[in-house]
Amino acid sequence: xxxxxxxxxxxPAFERSARRRDGFEDARAVGSIKFPRGVSRETWxxxxxxPAGRRRVxxxxxxxxxxxxxxxLRSEYEVYHRxxxxxxxxxxxxxxxxxxxxxxxxxxxxVREHVEGNWxxxxxxxxxxxxxxxxxxxxxxxxxxxxxIHTCDWESLGFGEVMDxxxxxxxxxxxxxxxxxxxxxxxxxxxxxxxxxxxxVLRDEAPDVVSRISLLKGTNGIGExxxxxxxxxxLSDWELACLGDPASDFAHLQRLKPHIVAADxxxxxxxxxxxxxxxxxxxxxxxxxxxxxxxxxxxxxTVLYGHFAGLPVSDGSDPLVRRSWVAxxxxxxxxxxxxxxxxxx
Numbered sequence: 001x002x003x004x005x006x007x008x009x010x011x012p013a014f015e016r017s018a019r020r021r022d023g024f025e026d027a028r029a030v031g032s033i034k035f036p037r038g039v040s041r042e043t044w045x046x047x048x049x050x051p052a053g054r055r056r057v058x059x060x061x062x063x064x065x066x067x068x069x070x071x072x073l074r075s076e077y078e079v080y081h082r083x084x085x086x087x088x089x090x091x092x093x094x095x096x097x098x099x100x101x102x103x104x105x106x107x108x109x110x111v112r113e114h115v116e117g118n119w120x121x122x123x124x125x126x127x128x129x130x131x132x133x134x135x136x137x138x139x140x141x142x143x144x145x146x147x148x149i150h151t152c153d154w155e156s157l158g159f160g161e162v163m164d165x166x167x168x169x170x171x172x173x174x175x176x177x178x179x180x181x182x183x184x185x186x187x188x189x190x191x192x193x194x195x196x197x198x199x200x201v202l203r204d205e206a207p208d209v210v211s212r213i214s215l216l217k218g219t220n221g222i223g224e225x226x227x228x229x230x231x232x233x234x235l236s237d238w239e240l241a242c243l244g245d246p247a248s249d250f251a252h253l254q255r256l257k258p259h260i261v262a263a264d265x266x267x268x269x270x271x272x273x274x275x276x277x278x279x280x281x282x283x284x285x286x287x288x289x290x291x292x293x294x295x296x297x298x299x300x301x302t303v304l305y306g307h308f309a310g311l312p313v314s315d316g317s318d319p320l321v322r323r324s325w326v327a328x329x330x331x332x333x334x335x336x337x338x339x340x341x342x343x344x345x
Contacts, residue, residue, distance in 0.1 A: 306331030
């Protein structure tokens with residue numbers, strides 16, 4: 001049984017939705033595969049037969065009892081929709097279905113193009129020095145794609161219409177915290193004193209130099225992007241996207257900041273090398289201290305979605321394993337991190 005509680009997508013229902021769209025009027029849905037990775041929502045690959053040939057699309061929707069994260073499915077779709085014609089590589093957004101008459105299994109969804117590739121890079125974690133060049137080039141490739149995100153014209157793309165806009169660059173971390181706290185207050189059922197204390201510390205210690213306001217991806221790195229032939233061909237998983245300080249994305253970076261030392265003891269690649277290379281391709285300076293700051297701030301975001309994930313578990317409406325894990329282990333670890341920031345631990 002899949003995490004969403006079913007083996008197959010309701011293909012006839014999806015077909016009815018597809019046939020309302022330009023270019024899909026004669027579509028016939030012939031198969032679906034549930035993508036096994038991911039915690040927050042369901043992802044399905046659907047194969048369509050069209051007069052021009054077979055075409056695979058991606059269907060994205062919330063779990064039966066809602067997403068594990070409090071950000072909306074629509075906000076995720078808007079990122080793909082607004083970036084589809086930009087230089088940022090994303091799967092093209094095809095359509096948003098919010099008409100209940102065409103829901104699949106009673107849920108709204110959106111559809112985007114399928115981009116062929118893999119979320120893994122072979123040999124990336126192999127400690128053999130023969131793969132050091134691979135690790136360095138993969139880190140550089142990701143930095144190049146972050147540079148595209150951070151330098152895109154988010155204003156002309158309309159992101160100011162769907163995201164909180166900091167009044168100035170230095171206000172970026174405070175705007176981020178205010179957004180998280182405001183959202184948490186809409187569903188909070190228990191106090192988090194460590195979070196309250198940590199926020200005061202983080203407000204006082206916010207970076208006083210921020211290069212610019214940029215579109216931020218949120219979670220990024222291995223497991224979050226589509227790779228093919230050593231290049232990122234599509235940036236995925238935009239649930240935590242927002243506007244703010246580019247340094248924040250480096251705090252969320254997964255497995256692409258290797259520290260590589262040669263046999264003679266010289267450092268071939270490090271996090272500082274990565275930041276220097278990123279500045280070379282983007283023109284944006286990022287201080288390591290700012291990255292460390294956003295690592296601490298990210299625990300507030302983890303409390304937000306950890307607590308939200310646990311609501312259906314606590315009332316018994318959805319004891320899904322992934323919810324229980326996020327609401328216990330993940331949430332507990334985040335509260336511990338905040339307690340350290342606050343000086344409690």
